[in-house]
Amino acid sequence: MAGMQEVHIPLSALTAARRSPTLTSLAGPPLDAFQRPLRDLRISVTDRCNFRCGYCMPKEHFGPGYRFLPHADLLSFEEITRLARVFVGLGVRKLRLTGGEPLLRRDLPKLVAQLAALRTPEGAPLDLTLTTNGSLLAKQAQPLADAGLQRITVSLDALDDAVFRRMNDVDFPVADVLAGIAAAQAAGLGPVKVNMVVQRGVNDHEVEAMAAHFRGSGVVLRFIEFMDVGSHNGWKLDHVLPSRELVERIQRRWPLRALEASAPGETAERWAYADGAGELGFISSVSQAFCGTCNRARLSTDGRLYTCLFGHQGLPLREHLRDPANSDSDLAARIGRHWMQRSDRYSVLRLSQTEALPKVEMHFIGG
Ligand code: SAM
Numbered sequence: 001m002a003g004m005q006e007v008h009i010p011l012s013a014l015t016a017a018r019r020s021p022t023l024t025s026l027a028g029p030p031l032d033a034f035q036r037p038l039r040d041l042r043i044s045v046t047d048r049c050n051f052r053c054g055y056c057m058p059k060e061h062f063g064p065g066y067r068f069l070p071h072a073d074l075l076s077f078e079e080i081t082r083l084a085r086v087f088v089g090l091g092v093r094k095l096r097l098t099g100g101e102p103l104l105r106r107d108l109p110k111l112v113a114q115l116a117a118l119r120t121p122e123g124a125p126l127d128l129t130l131t132t133n134g135s136l137l138a139k140q141a142q143p144l145a146d147a148g149l150q151r152i153t154v155s156l157d158a159l160d161d162a163v164f165r166r167m168n169d170v171d172f173p174v175a176d177v178l179a180g181i182a183a184a185q186a187a188g189l190g191p192v193k194v195n196m197v198v199q200r201g202v203n204d205h206e207v208e209a210m211a212a213h214f215r216g217s218g219v220v221l222r223f224i225e226f227m228d229v230g231s232h233n234g235w236k237l238d239h240v241l242p243s244r245e246l247v248e249r250i251q252r253r254w255p256l257r258a259l260e261a262s263a264p265g266e267t268a269e270r271w272a273y274a275d276g277a278g279e280l281g282f283i284s285s286v287s288q289a290f291c292g293t294c295n296r297a298r299l300s301t302d303g304r305l306y307t308c309l310f311g312h313q314g315l316p317l318r319e320h321l322r323d324p325a326n327s328d329s330d331l332a333a334r335i336g337r338h339w340m341q342r343s344d345r346y347s348v349l350r351l352s353q354t355e356a357l358p359k360v361e362m363h364f365i366g367g
Pocket residue numbers: 049055056098099100101102131132133134153154155195196197224225226227228229233362363366367
């Protein structure tokens with residue numbers, strides 16, 4: 001991407017970080033304490049979801065009595081767009097809408113159209129994408145594409161209907177998600193990516209069936225290691241299936257060859273089927289932490305900035321945004337200062353952590 005600098009930080013360097021950088025001016029895009037730039041902004045447009053995946057919003061915790069945010073606490077589309085513009089000024093080149101389930105937010109194509117109109121300082125459009133559980137996609141794929149959405153990622157954890165219904169825990173049929181994926185492909189939101197969170201003993205027996213189904217379809221299937229996000233998903237290391245094991249399993253049936261990363265800070269390790277049937281991705285945030293190149297920030301539904309998926313405190317932006325005394329440069333300075341103080345590297349430290357800190361829930365800041 002134009003103007004983008006590749007950043008490779010050896011993990012050893014992560015232990016020798018500058019501790020308290022100070023911001024005197026924002027002359028250029030800010031770098032954090034490990035010299036990582038800010039490139040990718042994930043925006044959670046709702047904390048609500050119509051699924052109750054056990055690894056994200058388990059029913060026992062997110063049951064009928066759970067209090068979601070009142071509407072007044074949500075950022076409006078205008079507020080999100082204003083903040084996104086400020087983030088672009090700080091170096092962001094990729095926007096991902098997420099949630100909760102983003103397609104539950106009313107009139108989402110309007111927000112997509114506003115974000116699609118943003119330009120980088122060089123006048124280029126941003127990379128604009130969205131992650132969804134696919135349940136409402138069959139109807140919305142075309143309006144989203146018409147509004148300017150470029151690509152889409154759909155989460156799907158199994159092809160077997162019974163396994164999928166059990167995992168979403170609301171008895172939602174797999175056929176409707178497959179119809180959503182087909183609609184996204186027809187609307188030109190490609191290459192469509194499909195994310196499968198693999199949990200040992202829960203859906204790992206579905207891995208080969210998923211690969212067989214999407215091979216040759218133009219869809220890029222990506223396997224995600226089960227992560228300890230939030231504080232309620234009962235995560236245990238034994239439930240994680242390391243990507244290396246998955247690569248070996250798939251190789252046994254279909255030879256693969258490794259591909260280069262297509263962008264700096266990319267989360268997925270890319271592989272191609274040797275017979276030309278397409279591409280696979282492996283997101284190994286547990287077994288091979290990629291904090292060294294992490295250039296992602298997350299904006300929660302109520303306008304807090306999180307600089308790590310496993311953060312426990314976000315920087316409040318909503319009140320600053322709503323205070324007419326604050327200009328865009330004031331907001332940029334607040335965000336830039338926060339980014340410069342960032343030293344997050346949770347996945348590198350995960351296994352040596354002795355004390356469990358409270359973590360933000362994923363549906364609140366998006367994946
Ligand atoms: N509801 C949408 C969806 O499911 O695609 C968007 C939000 S969801 C939080 C974003 C992504 O995070 C999904 O691909 C989901 O599978 C992934 N995710 C959620 N909890 C996870 C966990 N504990 N470990 C790994 N990935 C997780």
